Amino acid sequence: MSEPILRLNGVEQIYRSRNANGPGWNQVRAVDGVDLDIREGETLAIVGESGSGKSTLAKLLLLLNRPTTGEVQFRGTSLSALASADYQAFRRQVQAVFQDPASSLNPRMTVERMLGYIVQRHALATPGETRQFLAGHLAAVGLNPPESYLERYPHQLSGGQQQRIAIARAMMLRPAIIIADEPLSSLDVSVQAQVLQLMRDLHKTTNVGFVVISHDLGAMESIADRTAVMYRGRIVEIGRSIYERPYHPYTKLLLDARLSLDPRRSRIRSMSAAPSRSDSSAPAQGGCRFRPRCAYAVEICATQAPALKPVDQAGTMAACHRAEEIGALRARSAEPTVPSPLEV
Amino acid sequence: MSLSPLLDVRDLKVHLRLGPNVVKAIDGVDFRIMPGECVGIVGESGSGKSTMARAITRLMPNVNIAELSGELSFEGQDILAMPDGALRALRRGRGFSMIFQDPLGYLNPTQRVGRQIEEALSCDSSRGSNRNRVHTLLDEVGLPDPANVARRYPHELSGGMRQRVMIAIALASDPQLLFADEPTTALDATVQLQVLQTLYRLHKERNMAMAIITHDLGVVAELCDRVYVMRAGKVIESAETVRLFEHPQQDYSRRLIELSTRRLPRELQA
Ligand SMILES: Nc1ncnc2c1ncn2[C@@H]1O[C@H](COP(=O)(O)OP(=O)(O)OP(=O)(O)O)[C@@H](O)[C@H]1O
Ligand SMILES: Nc1ncnc2c1ncn2[C@@H]1O[C@H](COP(=O)(O)OP(=O)(O)OP(=O)(O)O)[C@@H](O)[C@H]1O
Ligand code: SF4
Ligand SMILES: [Mg+2]
Ligand SMILES: [Mg+2]
Numbered sequence A: 001m002s003e004p005i006l007r008l009n010g011v012e013q014i015y016r017s018r019n020a021n022g023p024g025w026n027q028v029r030a031v032d033g034v035d036l037d038i039r040e041g042e043t044l045a046i047v048g049e050s051g052s053g054k055s056t057l058a059k060l061l062l063l064l065n066r067p068t069t070g071e072v073q074f075r076g077t078s079l080s081a082l083a084s085a086d087y088q089a090f091r092r093q094v095q096a097v098f099q100d101p102a103s104s105l106n107p108r109m110t111v112e113r114m115l116g117y118i119v120q121r122h123a124l125a126t127p128g129e130t131r132q133f134l135a136g137h138l139a140a141v142g143l144n145p146p147e148s149y150l151e152r153y154p155h156q157l158s159g160g161q162q163q164r165i166a167i168a169r170a171m172m173l174r175p176a177i178i179i180a181d182e183p184l185s186s187l188d189v190s191v192q193a194q195v196l197q198l199m200r201d202l203h204k205t206t207n208v209g210f211v212v213i214s215h216d217l218g219a220m221e222s223i224a225d226r227t228a229v230m231y232r233g234r235i236v237e238i239g240r241s242i243y244e245r246p247y248h249p250y251t252k253l254l255l256d257a258r259l260s261l262d263p264r265r266s267r268i269r270s271m272s273a274a275p276s277r278s279d280s281s282a283p284a285q286g287g288c289r290f291r292p293r294c295a296y297a298v299e300i301c302a303t304q305a306p307a308l309k310p311v312d313q314a315g316t317m318a319a320c321h322r323a324e325e326i327g328a329l330r331a332r333s334a335e336p337t338v339p340s341p342l343e344v
Numbered sequence B: 001m002s003l004s005p006l007l008d009v010r011d012l013k014v015h016l017r018l019g020p021n022v023v024k025a026i027d028g029v030d031f032r033i034m035p036g037e038c039v040g041i042v043g044e045s046g047s048g049k050s051t052m053a054r055a056i057t058r059l060m061p062n063v064n065i066a067e068l069s070g071e072l073s074f075e076g077q078d079i080l081a082m083p084d085g086a087l088r089a090l091r092r093g094r095g096f097s098m099i100f101q102d103p104l105g106y107l108n109p110t111q112r113v114g115r116q117i118e119e120a121l122s123c124d125s126s127r128g129s130n131r132n133r134v135h136t137l138l139d140e141v142g143l144p145d146p147a148n149v150a151r152r153y154p155h156e157l158s159g160g161m162r163q164r165v166m167i168a169i170a171l172a173s174d175p176q177l178l179f180a181d182e183p184t185t186a187l188d189a190t191v192q193l194q195v196l197q198t199l200y201r202l203h204k205e206r207n208m209a210m211a212i213i214t215h216d217l218g219v220v221a222e223l224c225d226r227v228y229v230m231r232a233g234k235v236i237e238s239a240e241t242v243r244l245f246e247h248p249q250q251d252y253s254r255r256l257i258e259l260s261t262r263r264l265p266r267e268l269q270a
Helices: A054-061 A084-093 A111-121 A127-140 A159-172 A189-206 A217-223 A249-256 A299-303 A323-332 B049-056 B084-092 B113-120 B130-140 B146-150 B159-172 B189-205 B217-223 B241-246 B251-262
Strands: A006-018 A025-038 A043-048 A069-074 A094-097 A177-181 A209-213 A226-231 A234-239 B007-018 B021-033 B038-043 B065-074 B096-099 B177-181 B209-213 B226-231 B234-240
Touching (some): A006 A054, A025 A234, A043 A054, A043 A217, A054 A177, A054 A209, A111 A127, A111 A159, A127 A159, A159 A177, A159 A189, A189 A217, A189 B251, A209 A217, A226 A249, A249 B189, B007 B049, B021 B049, B021 B065, B021 B234, B038 B049, B038 B217, B049 B065, B049 B096, B049 B177, B084 B096, B113 B130, B113 B146, B130 B146, B159 B177, B159 B189, B189 B217, B209 B217, B217 B241, B226 B241, B226 B251, B234 B241, B241 B251
Parallel strands (some): A043 A209, A043 A226, A094 A177, A177 A209, B038 B226, B096 B177
Antiparallel strands (some): A006 A025, A226 A234, B007 B021, B007 B065, B226 B234
């Protein structure tokens, strides 16, 4: 099999911030031991808990953060050892769409200047053809008529329009891989469908790969080859069919928390109980970090942290002592079998 | 007996200047919220949803207005004509508050988030010490370890944590009307459920009216009594939620519902 385009080897990222009262530092272990191969041309979705380290992982892959420990490799070479020529290749081949589109666009430049500069630097089109080149890329992300968007500054665009400018910017360079952090969150479903189709088309014509971080499980199911689920700095499950057959209790909890589209069956409006609480305890010492919220916990979960290991023939991996049992549960019945998060 | 609307918007126009051109971001919108009601606002990206929310709350930094007209009243008071001071008082004391689509643009980067929430608290000393109230709010929006989070700066938080801080700030003033622009886009499904539960509880307990702008029809189905569908600066359809989902009148509304449904597993479809 071909070499992975990007690889994370035992990566940890610890953020330090100054204590509010008194001296000393506060540590946040944002990524806590992640191994991951991202293959040429694949679409890998990363979903999971808010604050679990997904954006941090993206920044590590983009060389915007240096890992506290472990290494990140680009086509087999450690990013810390990239020669400057390789670094240029890396910058061009690995493109990004950031979570806050507004802050990733230069507020003092019009769209045309900002993107035109990139077109010139990478000689994507001649100066005479630049405007037309850009118009084509804006139209492809549903900004019509494109000319009317070229002259705008970022603050003159709606949230979803900014997001699409960021997507167009990443795509026009024809990179080998695009790392996109919540690229669809401000788009209506109709534009979302268009952008997802564009991703598929671009993949077909250029074999571009994607790492897409998203909370939209429906959109990820429709586009991902593989999906990784993160919880508190770790990948707890990764595989091709986690949506139909989750092996990790957290994955199940996430899937069961999806909202229905039936206003007559609203869960929230019919609810009388106090809201469920996420777990605010400090990470458990030694045991499984999902245990405080887990409906399946047994004795061993308190003392032994489960390792990410293969759980089926299809290559799914999960970090749970009871993964096989839980996977079997879902396979037997289509009904949700886990207590809903409202009851846990 | 018919109640009078909490917020009443008639023929609102917000036209923005863009070089030599004018963008009719809002072009004749009627919009109403009754006390204690929850309405959803859905629609195309760029259809004017955020502009409408900003015009109503009169928070429009950085825009060059070509025309702003229509009637905007909150509890019978004319908002468009209101002096800035009175408007600020309305935002701070049990009036309305707003959750912005882009939290990073509205949080103060140089101030710890706990302090920012504290500054937004309503003056109601019967509710315990400020610090406790800040921690309770952080807990209610699903942020683990509130004491720790309160001490951080916005850039030290993840996207979804910042979004929850923004929600906590909006709730701190104990508003009668909460205008929320895409309030849960950066939250995972379990946290989203928890935050929506909190909003719904406050909506019921304190009779807080809500207007929720969202691209997620699931949020509308779960929470909203009524829905407005927007396109190109206009409201193209408004209906009770069940009615909109079951008998959409406009092709665009139908398409939104169909595309959203297609992505759900069968057991969650309408
Ligand atoms: N610059 C920073 N300094 C200190 N802590 C940080 C910093 N950036 C992120 N963190 C912390 O690291 C953890 C992981 O953050 P990250 O942004 O990677 O999460 P995420 O999975 O992208 O979440 P979300 O889905 O909410 O965007 C969080 O606890 C966050 O508070
Ligand atoms: N400051 C501005 N100057 C000129 N035009 C603007 C300005 N801000 C927004 N617009 C334009 O006004 C229209 C409405 O924008 P608005 O942000 O209200 O859309 P929205 O419905 O919130 O979209 P989204 O769902 O993408 O956030 C858009 O076409 C946008 O490009
Ligand atoms: S290892 Fe135990 S506590 Fe952890 S997820 Fe599996 S069953 Fe639950
Ligand atoms: Mg993030
Ligand atoms: Mg908007």
